[in-house]
Amino acid sequence: MIELQPIGKERCVLVGVSTRSVSRGETEEYLDELALLADTAGAEVVKRVTQDRDRIEPATFIGKGKVEELRTFVTERKLPLVIFDDDLSAVQVRNLERELECKVLDRSALILDIFATRAKSNEAKTQVELAQLQYLLPRLTRQWTHLSKQYGGIGTKGPGETQIETDRRLIKTRISHLKEKLERISKQRVTQRKGRTRHTRAALVGYTNVGKSTLLNYVSGSEVFVENRLFATLDPTTRLVPLSSGAQMLMTDTVGFIRKLPPHLVASFKSTLEEITEADLLLHVVDVTSKHFEEQIQVVKDTLEDIGVHDKPTLMVFNKIDRLAERSMLHVLAEQYPRCVFISAARGININGFKQEVLKLLESEFVEEQLRVSQAHQKLISYLHSVGEVLDTAYEDNSVLLKLRFPKKDKARVLQMVNAQEHASVE
Ligand SMILES: Nc1nc2c(ncn2[C@@H]2O[C@H](COP(=O)(O)OP(=O)(O)OP(=O)(O)O)[C@@H](O)[C@H]2O)c(=O)[nH]1
Ligand SMILES: [Mg+2]
Structure with a gap:
């Protein structure tokens, strides 16, 4: 792998710009997150700089005066690195590096650097x-x-x-x-x-660091890497999870999302993200203790849209309730999200409630049917295996009896195909 911009334990300055559409408060919040990213990449933040601007300066992104101010600070302290929260053009990076006489990165480059150090497989x-x-x-x-x-x-x-x-x-x-x-x-x-045998599949999705891996570990008894830093997980892990005495499902944990994930990264992670696009249902994990969890929910929804996931049955899993001092907001959330559950994955609080809700979601979105298919219709039999989970198989004369659980939306089509073959075999 190439070392694009190795940044080790470098001291750095963060730069954010507020405009008409991005308030100062928001810029500060974005910089909080950029600081976390910088920390995850191993850099030490010594200063944060923000500027209000109506328009972006095409040559240097920030204004002349601000560049001068930054330059004095960076040279005095001999800092090797300045990180911008916004994406910079090639020309802007070149001009800024020349003016500041140090390395200039934008948010995308920083995220790419983190992914590069975290990639294992x-x-x-x-x-x-x-x-x-x-x-x-x-x-x-x-x-x-x-x-x-x-x-x-x-x-x-x-x-x-x-x-x-x-x-x-x-x-x-x-x-x-x-x-x-x-x-x-x-x-x-x-x-x-x-x-793999066809099991009903759920994908854990969510913003980075919300506790997806912790939850998978708790419910499956496995040991996926968990860390209080961003992007601990890059490779998907799938585990069989028991939901009740008779039911189990496959659960996949995968890479977390973040605001402004570089589009190239999303595109090249296509095969990893297929674990999400192919899942029967989504478990959207949210860190309720984050000040920005509502925005994070939106970022996750937008990213899902970007990768082509629309309207999948979803359970909202509000996590880390053990750290919540003020609980009145939970009522509001429960009203806002009819399908949700409140848990602590780290402390194992309400995990049974979580499993119940997953089962309820399965019941409301999936149907179970006993289907009789002539053994001569191999194509139809393999189609049925691909559309749902075969819970039971029995053979009778020339037919096979399948107990199938499959998405409700496919019911009409499945029944029609099974009926059609019955009539075809009668003739
Ligand atoms: N207090 C508290 N901390 C939690 C809880 N669940 C997870 N954490 C902590 O949150 C941090 C992130 O947990 P992970 O499970 O790695 O989160 P993730 O969503 O898999 O993160 P990425 O893989 O980085 O996207 C860790 O420090 C966990 O110990 C919880 O219920 N309560
Ligand atoms: Mg993880």
């Missing part, structure tokens, strides 16, 4: 590298040109356009190689999923 590493290269490609020019100007002299004249073109071509080749590799991994995954 071959799949996650490939996905992150792809996102990094796609981020790097349009920014290639500045890296070469301004470095050659800065450290000009014999032997450092700068590689010039030819070198940039060569590098671009190399990167493009690498990008298509990585895409092919991911395509292969994705196909393997689909085969693996098909190989």
Whole structure:
């Protein structure tokens, strides 16, 4: 994997801009989150700078005066790094790095850096590298040109356009190689999923650090990595979870979301995110102790839309109630979200209630039917196995009796297909 911008234990300044559409309060909140991201990446925040502006300065994002102020601070303290909360263009980064004489990152670059250090599996590493290269490609020019100007002299004249073109071509080749590799991994995954017995599947989704892995660990008795930092989980983990004496389901824990997740990253994590798109239902975990949990819910909903998940049956799981001093808000939430449950995954509070709610959701969204299919209709039998969970199978003469649990929305179609084959076999 390439080291795009290794940042170790670097001291840094954070910069946020409030505009007409983003209030000062909001900018401060965003900077709180950026500080968490910086901490997760291993950087130490020494100062936060905000500016009110009606319009973004095209050349440097912030105004001239602010650049000057930053420059004095950064040079006096010999700081190696400034991080902007907003995405910067290649030109803005180049101008700012020249003015400030230090490394300038934006939020996307920071998130990519965190993902790069956290990626463990071959799949996650490939996905992150792809996102990094796609981020790097349009920014290639500045890296070469301004470095050659800065450290000009014999032997450092700068590689010039030819070198940039060569590098671009190399990167493009690498990008298509990585895409092919991911395509292969994705196909393997689909085969693996098909190989598994069809169980009803739930995906844990939510903002990063809300307690998704903690919940999966608690209900399945497994030990997925949990940490009070962002993006502890990148690779999906699936476990069989008992819900009651007779019912169980597969639960998948996967990568958390965050505001302004770089689009390249979302796109390259496609095969990981398929665990969510293919799930029968979603368990949307929320950290109710966060001041911004409502905004976080919205970010998760928007990201789900982005990856093509619409209207999946969802249970809202409000977590960390053990840390909540003021509980009156829970009534308001219960009214606002008819399908919700309040738990503490870390303390194991109301886990039975959680399982009950999952079962209720299953009952309201799924039907169980006893279906008789002629054994000659293999195609229909395999279709039924793919559309739902076969709870029981029995053989009678030339027929197979399947007890099937499947989504209510498919009921009309399934019954119609089963009826059609019955009539076909009579004739
Ligand atoms: N107080 C309290 N802390 C919790 C609870 N559930 C999880 N945590 C803590 O929240 C932090 C994040 O938990 P994780 O389970 O790693 O969260 P996650 O949603 O999987 O996070 P990512 O994988 O980073 O997206 C850890 O420090 C947990 O111990 C809870 O019910 N109460
Ligand atoms: Mg996790």
